[in-house]
Amino acid sequence: DTAVSQTPKYLVTQMGNDKSIKCEQNLGHDTMYWYKQDSKKFLKIMFSYNNKELIINETVPNRFSPKSPDKAHLNLHINSLELGDSAVYFCASSPRGRRPSNYGYTFGSGTRLTVV
Amino acid sequence: KQEVTQIPAALSVPEGENLVLNCSFTDSAIYNLQWFRQDPGKGLTSLLLIQSSQREQTSGRLNASLDKSSGRSTLYIAASQPGDSATYLCAGTDSWGKLQFGAGTQVVVTP
Numbered sequence: 001d002t003a004v005s006q007t008p009k010y011l012v013t014q015m016g017n018d019k020s021i022k023c024e025q026n027l028g029h030d031t032m033y034w035y036k037q038d039s040k041k042f043l044k045i046m047f048s049y050n051n052k053e054l055i056i057n058e059t060v061p062n063r064f065s066p067k068s069p070d071k072a073h074l075n076l077h078i079n080s081l082e083l084g085d086s087a088v089y090f091c092a093s094s095p096r097g098r099r100p101s102n103y104g105y106t107f108g109s110g111t112r113l114t115v116v
Numbered sequence: 117k118q119e120v121t122q123i124p125a126a127l128s129v130p131e132g133e134n135l136v137l138n139c140s141f142t143d144s145a146i147y148n149l150q151w152f153r154q155d156p157g158k159g160l161t162s163l164l165l166i167q168s169s170q171r172e173q174t175s176g177r178l179n180a181s182l183d184k185s186s187g188r189s190t191l192y193i194a195a196s197q198p199g200d201s202a203t204y205l206c207a208g209t210d211s212w213g214k215l216q217f218g219a220g221t222q223v224v225v226t227p
Contacts (some may be wrong), residue, residue, distance in 0.1 A: 013220055028183065031213065040219070042217065042219055043217040045215065048213060055213075056214060087182060103165070105150070105160075107160040108159055110157075110158070115164075
């Protein structure tokens with residue numbers, strides 16, 4: 001049973017294209033996140049949704065738009081892809097409730113995006 | 117702004133030795149501190165979570181300590197095995213639930 005699943009696992013696309021990454025969790029968590037891991041392996045938060053409500057929106061280009069149709073899904077759509085968008089994107093979830101969880105995060109296995 | 121530093125950046129030890137991984141953070145107002153393991157091409161696996169009110173957590177051969185006043189956490193792995201080879205990441209959680217990660221310590225355990 002996959003707890004947090006992302007699709008696709010690999011994505012190779014040309015500059016200027018629009019692409020989406022999907023994430024689903026079956027843990028019953030109410031908070032989901034997108035993190036980006038760059039070429040230097042640093043992980044940085046991009047967005048967080050709690051019960052379909054956007055609660056964290058870091059300084060991310062507005063070409064990136066998250067969408068949460070329900071609390072079990074958080075998708076990431078990227079418009080006009082650029083070379084610098086190449087990275088590994090991780091989805092995660094936690095039972096945050098109204099405050100940070102002391103039960104920790106569960107991460108997906110990542111989506112490796114390569115823009116050529 | 118929270119900054120998390122991990123030392124050393126890389127570590128290679130023979131099997132059986134104990135591992136000591138260090139993590140320091142600049143903002144002591146963390147909600148909790150978590151240690152993760154990342155294998156090449158894989159996602160992150162949560163190892164231990166220490167709440168801000170706790171001093172340490174243990175799971176099997178792993179023990180993590182937290183000293184908020186000095187802004188430090190240490191992960192100890194006893195009797196290392198080749199299967200422990202991975203990158204270990206520490207991350208502080210702020211009141212919004214954001215994880216601030218360090219750059220990681222890459223560990224290689226040789227048979």
